Amino acid sequence: MKRSFFTLGLLLFAFSMQAQVLSDKEGKYTEADTLRGSLRPERSYDARKYHLTLKVEPEKKYISGSNVITFRTSEELPVMQVDLYENMKVDSITHGSDKLNYERKHNAVFIEFEEAIAANTTDSISFFYSGHPRVAENAPWDGGFVWSQDEDGNPWIGVAVQGAGASLWYPNKDHQSDEPEEAELHISVPNGLMNVSNGRFEGKRDMGDGFTQWRWKVVNPINNYNIMINIGNYAHFSDKYKDLDLDYYVLPYNLEKAKKQFKEVKPMMECFYEKFGEYPFVEDGFKLVETPYLGMEHQSAVAYGNKYMKGYLGKDLSGTGIGLKWDYIIIHESGHEWYGNSVTANDIADMWIQEGFTSYTEAVYTECRWGKEKALEYLKGLRKGIDNENPIIGDYGVNAEGSGDMYPKGANLLNNIRSIYDDDELWWKTLKDYTLTYKHQTIDTEDTEAFFNKATETDLSPMFDQYLRHSALPVLQLKEEDDNVLYRWKADVENFKMPVDVFVDGKEIRLNATDKWQKLEQTDDLEDIRVNEKEFYIATDFQE
Template sequence: MKNLILMLAVFLATSNISCAQVLSNKEGNYTEADSLRGSLRLERTFDVQKYHLKLKVEPEKQFISGSNTISFIAEEDLSIIQIDLFENMKVDSVLQNGKTLAYERKHNAIFIDLKETVKSDKKGEIQFYYSGEPIVAKNAPWDGGFVWDQDENGDPWIGVAVQGTGASLWYPNKDHQSDEPEEVQLDIAVPNGLMNVSNGQFLGEKDLGNGFTEWSWKTVNPINNYNVMINIANYEHFSDSYGDLELDYFVLPYNLEKAKEQFKEVKPMMDCFYEKLGEYPFVEDGFKLIETPYLGMEHQSAVAYGNEYKMGYLGNDLSGTGIGLKWDYIIIHESGHEWYGNSITAKDIADMWIHEGFTSYTEAVYVECRWGKEKALEYLKGTRRGLGNNAPIIGDYGVNSEGSGDMYFKGANLLNTIRSIYDDDELWWKTLKDYTETYKHQIIDTETTENFFNEATDVNLDPIFEQYLRQADLPKLEFRKRDGKTQTRWVTDVENFKMPVDILVEGKEIRIHPTNDWQNLKHDIELDEIKVNELEFYIASAYMR
């Protein structure tokens, strides 16, 4: 979930379960710092190619130090570039071709004067040396920061969760979702006896001879900044495979046997997602589950797992139906992000529903693969119980603003509603898989998503997307009797709203096509006989007048 666990703080209001990550909706009260972070200024007109992080992590001091070598291609002639790093972190020096560069700090942005202008379409590189005590998360992953913990044996157990807050909390980067490095290498030195696990393939370990061992990892696929991660503990490792995909698991030693049993769910999950969504998007980087001292996050190819080896969400069912207790929520949801969020990424954080709505829908996809469509529909309906429908699920663009937490399950139920509008499951599954494979490893926006699903059907989905994504309220379906005729209409914020919907009359399903204008139903139906098919359509309760 946006990381994950964010999950809908709103949503969980009714279930006494807190979920993750901080939503940055400031209701329009944006600052200069928000604009520096969220906008694409001239100083950000470069395409990051590679980050090479070389860090030393000192658990006792809660201190990190080292460098990030940033390789990029200029999109305009660049004499000044903006790199982001939180104010509490110290800039030790910035170099270009061995020459020290001058810089100016403004909030969490650093404007660096390049001694040698990088011409448009040419490659540039800087070495950024830094150090400090990164912000400590008070309650990860609901808030961003480092987690400096100990396991039951007293060994350091360290993780980081920064989605929404920003990867620049702990390393210098171009902290905007529109740009992903093509590859990342992490050389992370930790005290001897500990292991660091990061994204991608393991390159090796090296005893530095000073009480620290350096663990090196490298990705070969584009990766979101907030997914670049370190996980430090005295881990036990076991592995498996799924065809050509390497499956690696890193857990605390005393949880090894529990993990071997719990993680058996990965293979049926892969069976389902390969069929419905397409091949795992990062085969070259492998798939890992890593036990973390917080609930979880979708860190690409290195999924954080902290669900305590329980079914559901820490032993709870977010849907209230009992179906959510049949599977491990964190394994399924966070892994679903590999397809939506990690592979397909929203250009602006305002469009995070592309991550969270689709990933929440993968939960129902998994339920349907294992237990059938009716259970999946029941699960989806159950997830509506905590939705507020009090703010749009698309945020404000250019100011690092997410939309409403409803983006999770309202987004998932919107997708289910579109499936029902299609009224053709073969077409629906083909369209979903085509979308997922068409935009693999791409950065897109809501309009791209809308257009793709719109082109697959004769129904104009534009007003439907407009109402569900950009308005707070659900469409309301009204019925009334006039002159002996049964009439119906939609009440919406969006003008010229049309959406087919199925109603049940004495057990028989009938599709009707309401608009914003009252119209007579073709069938003579008494009002108390009408029941909306709420399993397949997420709308406001039908009003009988």
């Protein structure tokens, strides 16, 4: 979740709001990048469950405990890679009664079994560790712990790790393609404080040493970076939408503000249920948890730090005023429950699958509440934050994300597809079917392309290729020649073609434009032509 804000007309509009740290390596990758980003033989297993038992000591900024990792091998596994930042201490690793040997390389731990684990075997290890985890200087823009205090001087602690990696604070298979099917978190914090984690509250226990253990359980697949702790002197209130439990954890002095602000959750759920399908983690419930940083999409425990303002900290990222009608963090981060948490990109190079779709949920919510024209206006406003300097798909296998354009450009790409369909019933059906088809799955860009391509007779492949794998927009060229108006596309993709709608003397017509010059029959005057800019995000070149 990372985005910088702007002041109208004066300050730079730059999108970097979503929580991952965007790659700036420009193709210069290291061995550490490969160890983190690739699925090597030492990672030929699927994580089935993480059982994290942890003690958090705020005064020392220190954590200690273990993760019991249950896994199933896909191939014979003599050596297993588990990821943990090199500044964290490995206390011991056990397999049954055996204490295992290991070697460390960068942020990876290579564990040697006494005997290789056979293929298609379910097994587990216990990984004990401790240390001072990395501190976030400016969460969520950089990953790490936030050791803060509330206004009453109580410890208030959060963690944001998307991009930086969950392995900065607990051992796991830190690759986006592998989600454990369930998780348990038993987190001990000083007496008087509460820990709120993902899933359902299972109870608490006084440990007798000045600490209380808070127990939470997740019964759905969950991204590594979404497994989370939130520690504070929280007040709790709850509500319900249909059969979905809504729980809210906020600082006590913000309780009344929260009760008012969080009323937006119900109309949001009504909209998202209609457009995307049922909330994907009903069994784990939905929570908003107040955090000392802006926000993050932590599954079933969404981090909220928007200070009870409309917009994005009181500002509108679209510059249209429409973004001030709703609370950005509630809508955007909750939208991630469908896109990012339920439908997840296998490799972070394809993060637009998560971020582009989630940015589009902002427009969907706007349309549900205030109509399609407002949604189109909002999407057009977001284009101010697009640089079109780098592709929005990154490099595969090296833990590298693409351009930050993935947010607003990804959302506008989806709006292009809707406009090409030119059939809102078909569009909403396809979007919902896509969301339900890939519920609780990790997928690639190719899966997304194929799904939306199949729903229409128009070949969307050239458009996907241009918008995702190239930085520049396709340019619709128009010129007058021999008392005719001619048009064509200029693009990076060979044989590029894409329908586009234009107005000629106020009447909307569709141009089935290709990279070859064609004659526009409806007029011989360029001044009569205007592109439907709300529905199509393209560049234009009117050649006099």
